[in-house]
Amino acid sequence: xxxxxxxxxxxxxxxxxxxxxxxxxxxxxxxxxxxxxxxxxxxxxxxxxxxxxxxxxxxxxxxxxxxxxxxxxxxxxxxxxxxxxxxxxxxxxxxxxxxxxxxxxxxxxxxxxxxxxxxxxxxxxxxxxxxxxxxxxxxxxxxxxxxxxxxxxxxxxxxxxxxxx
Amino acid sequence: xxxxxxxxxxxxxxxxxxxxxxxxxxxxxxxxxxxxxxxxxxxxxxxxxxxxxxxxxxxxxxxxxxxxxxxxxxxxxxxxxxxxxxxxxxxxxxxxxxxxxxxxxxxxxxxxxxxxxxxxxxxxxxxxxxxxxxxxxxxxxxxxxxxxxxxxxxxxxxxxxxxxxxxxxxxxxxxxxxxxxxxxxxxxxxxxxxxxxxxxxxxxxxxxxxxxxxxxxxxxxxxxxxxxxxxxxxxxxxxxxxxxxxxxxxxxxxxxxxxxxxxxxxxxxxxxxxxxxxxxxxxxxxxxxxxxxxxxxxxxxxxxxxxxxxxxxxxxxxxxxxxxxxxxxxxxxxxxxxxxxxxxxxxxxxxxxxxxxxxxxxxxxxxxxxxxxxxxxxxxxxxxxxxxxxxxxxxxxxxxxxxxxxxxxxxxxxxxxxxxxxxxxxxxxxxxxxxxxxxxxxxxxxxxxxxxxxxxxxxxxxxxxxxxxxxxxxxxxxxxxxxxxxxxxxxxxxxxxxx
Numbered sequence: 001x002x003x004x005x006x007x008x009x010x011x012x013x014x015x016x017x018x019x020x021x022x023x024x025x026x027x028x029x030x031x032x033x034x035x036x037x038x039x040x041x042x043x044x045x046x047x048x049x050x051x052x053x054x055x056x057x058x059x060x061x062x063x064x065x066x067x068x069x070x071x072x073x074x075x076x077x078x079x080x081x082x083x084x085x086x087x088x089x090x091x092x093x094x095x096x097x098x099x100x101x102x103x104x105x106x107x108x109x110x111x112x113x114x115x116x117x118x119x120x121x122x123x124x125x126x127x128x129x130x131x132x133x134x135x136x137x138x139x140x141x142x143x144x145x146x147x148x149x150x151x152x153x154x155x156x157x158x159x160x161x162x163x164x165x
Numbered sequence: 166x167x168x169x170x171x172x173x174x175x176x177x178x179x180x181x182x183x184x185x186x187x188x189x190x191x192x193x194x195x196x197x198x199x200x201x202x203x204x205x206x207x208x209x210x211x212x213x214x215x216x217x218x219x220x221x222x223x224x225x226x227x228x229x230x231x232x233x234x235x236x237x238x239x240x241x242x243x244x245x246x247x248x249x250x251x252x253x254x255x256x257x258x259x260x261x262x263x264x265x266x267x268x269x270x271x272x273x274x275x276x277x278x279x280x281x282x283x284x285x286x287x288x289x290x291x292x293x294x295x296x297x298x299x300x301x302x303x304x305x306x307x308x309x310x311x312x313x314x315x316x317x318x319x320x321x322x323x324x325x326x327x328x329x330x331x332x333x334x335x336x337x338x339x340x341x342x343x344x345x346x347x348x349x350x351x352x353x354x355x356x357x358x359x360x361x362x363x364x365x366x367x368x369x370x371x372x373x374x375x376x377x378x379x380x381x382x383x384x385x386x387x388x389x390x391x392x393x394x395x396x397x398x399x400x401x402x403x404x405x406x407x408x409x410x411x412x413x414x415x416x417x418x419x420x421x422x423x424x425x426x427x428x429x430x431x432x433x434x435x436x437x438x439x440x441x442x443x444x445x446x447x448x449x450x451x452x453x454x455x456x457x458x459x460x461x462x463x464x465x466x467x468x469x470x471x472x473x474x475x476x477x478x479x480x481x482x483x484x485x486x487x488x489x490x491x492x493x494x495x496x497x498x499x500x501x502x503x504x505x506x507x508x509x510x511x512x513x514x515x516x517x518x519x520x521x522x523x524x525x526x527x528x529x530x531x532x533x534x535x536x537x538x539x540x541x542x543x544x545x546x547x548x549x550x551x552x553x554x555x556x557x558x559x560x561x562x563x564x565x566x567x568x569x570x571x572x573x574x575x576x577x578x579x580x581x582x583x584x585x586x587x588x589x590x591x592x593x594x595x596x597x598x599x600x601x602x603x604x605x606x607x608x609x610x611x612x613x614x615x616x617x618x619x620x621x622x623x624x625x626x627x628x629x630x631x632x633x634x635x636x637x638x639x640x641x642x643x644x645x646x647x648x649x650x651x652x653x654x655x656x657x658x659x660x661x662x663x664x
Contacts, residue, residue: 010600013225014595018336018595022336022339024341025343027208028358029312029343029346029358032357032358035358036350036355037353037355042620042621042624042625042627043617043618043620043621043623043624044616044617044620044625045353046350046352046353046357048616048617049346049609049613049616049617050346050357050358053339053342053343053346053609056342057339057343058337058340060332060335060336060339063332066337067332084389084390084594085389085390085391085392086389088388088389088391089385089388089389091324091388092384092385092388092558092562093385093583093587094581095565096381096561096562096586097583099566099579100576100579100580100583103570103576103579108568109192109567112566113563113566113567116559116562116563116566117559117560117562117563118559120384120388120559120562121407121555121556121559122556123388123391123555123558124388124391124553124555124558124559125391125393125552125555126555132555134561135556136559136563139559139560139563140563143564147215147216147567147571150220151215151216151218151219153215153218153219153571154571154574155567155570155571155574156570156574165291
């Protein structure tokens with residue numbers, strides 16, 4: 001796996017997946033539209049736009065499937081911009097998930113953001129023992145203080161925020 | 166009152182010390198964020214939206230305009246110095262400007278971009294001031310069917326006409342329209358696509374979508390391409406100032422770029438890519454030494470930069486006069502208005518004239534401030550580019566999360582942000598444009614509103630859209646704009662098979 005090195009993949013896969021996804025969204029919308037009561041009085045109710053957009057998504061889905069079939073028949077290949085660096089991607093995504101979990105259990109903005117910052121830095125080649133956690137805590141604290149004190153926005157509170165007042 | 170005295174009043178509003186301060190802060194913040202690699206003006210505005218939450222509306226909209234122009238200036242600086250255009254409109258600048266920087270002429274490249282942006286922004290703002298009242302007068306006579314037609318035209322041009330693929334553009338738009346459905350229907354109070362999730366009742370926030378698609382998508386994309394190699398920044402060498410020859414080579418491209426950029430931006434014709442690339446081609450044709458192009462021709466920076474700025478100002482014509490956003494950045498500006506419960510359009514010109522004209526005047530002041538503040542500060546901005554990627558993207562993600570949490574402190578909202586980030590990443594990998602999705606989300610519900618109003622008036626008769634000449638013409642234009650790229654394509658194929 002060499003990140004950044006172009007690679008050739010079969011061209012039918014992406015449109016097939018996108019097409020199936022679009023058809024899924026279309027049926028979801030259509031299904032929900034049936035639940036919504038049509039409006040009273042003249043004109044159309046809230047379900048009209050849902051049906052219209054469901055039809056549009058459906059048509060786009062079919063177009064993708066046609067494209068996939070065509071690509072399959074001609075065995076076309078698509079050049080990608082390079083293989084993904086899954087390790088880096090996992091660090092960043094993991095940081096985002098950890099932030100959500102930390103917030104959900106009441107860890108507060110500063111701690112959760114410091115975790116996100118550190119994980120992202122790890123994704124970009126820093127080790128956990130680098131300055132990442134320190135910078136993360138410093139930056140999140142400054143951001144927290146600036147936005148809550150100077151701009152009076154409210155951000156999730158946790159133990160560290162209580163300490164800062 | 167005539168336009169000039171209204172504009173004079175506006176300048177008076179914008180010159181209030183408080184508002185001047187907002188403009189200055191906006192310009193500096195916009196440049197600061199816009200200069201970071203991979204962050205274009207739309208994302209700059211999206212990231213800084215929470216900063217303006219609690220300020221007074223006029224001041225913060227003025228600050229907004231500063232952020233917008235500062236973001237554009239910052240993006241062009243990045244394009245010149247590290248050759249990573251933050252958006253498609255800076256590609257031309259990146260080609261020539263970066264070559265100039267390699268040749269030790271980064272100073273003149275930055276200067277011609279800045280002065281060109283100032284010239285273009287100023288002329289375009291005056292055109293905007295002259296044009297907008299006329300459009301407002303016209304728009305007062307528009308029926309809901311006409312508005313609907315106009316929005317359909319915007320949908321098509323933004324997603325299909327100027328993109329690389331009609332199918333991919335429309336798919337992105339369709340996803341945006343789908344997200345626009347989510348939430349409580351304003352007319353009947355019924356929940357749509359909410360699946361009993363309380364956070365979804367208010368609908369999908371444009372800021373969350375834009376920050377997710379642009380900031381998070383970009384961070385994930387850069388992470389997925391991380392190789393450990395550092396980016397190369399061109400040091401600022403040589404004089405910062407333009408020589409007499411540089412001025413001579415630049416002034417005509419500035420004016421030509423403005424002439425191209427403003428009308429294309431003012432028509433609902435999508436982003437600034439078209440006028441900048443047109444300007445680039447045009448300057449190569451007009452140049453006395455076209456062999457310089459591709460090797461660092463100053464005309465190739467001056468023209469496209471002017472076109473970029475003029476078209477950005479041009480997109481504010483439909484935004485302010487009709488309430489119609491036709492680019493991702495304009496969609497973010499509209500979100501900025503909406504956070505104060507303000508709807509741009511003909512009504513705002515009569516209910517809040519001092520605000521509208523104060524905003525227009527602040528474009529003039531913001532442009533001037535950019536010129537005065539940023540050229541001397543360029544050394545400081547360059548330092549920003551040396552921030553290692555690890556800290557930079559960590560900071561961007563924390564900031565993105567902060568903005569989302571400040572708007573709605575719930576983990577559901579944050580989860581949505583991450584989901585949109587992943588969507589943006591996948592769209593980036595598969596080469597789907599993201600701007601139509603943002604425009605679809607904000608414009609979709611507006612179009613539905615007009616659609617239903619029109620059908621209410623007509624008692625459910627769909628012919629209402631074809632009976633009125635205005636809407637019939639607009640819908641015909643939309644069909645033509647949708648089919649044109651397909652026709653060109655088959656024509657090209659036809660020719661190719663003939664050869």
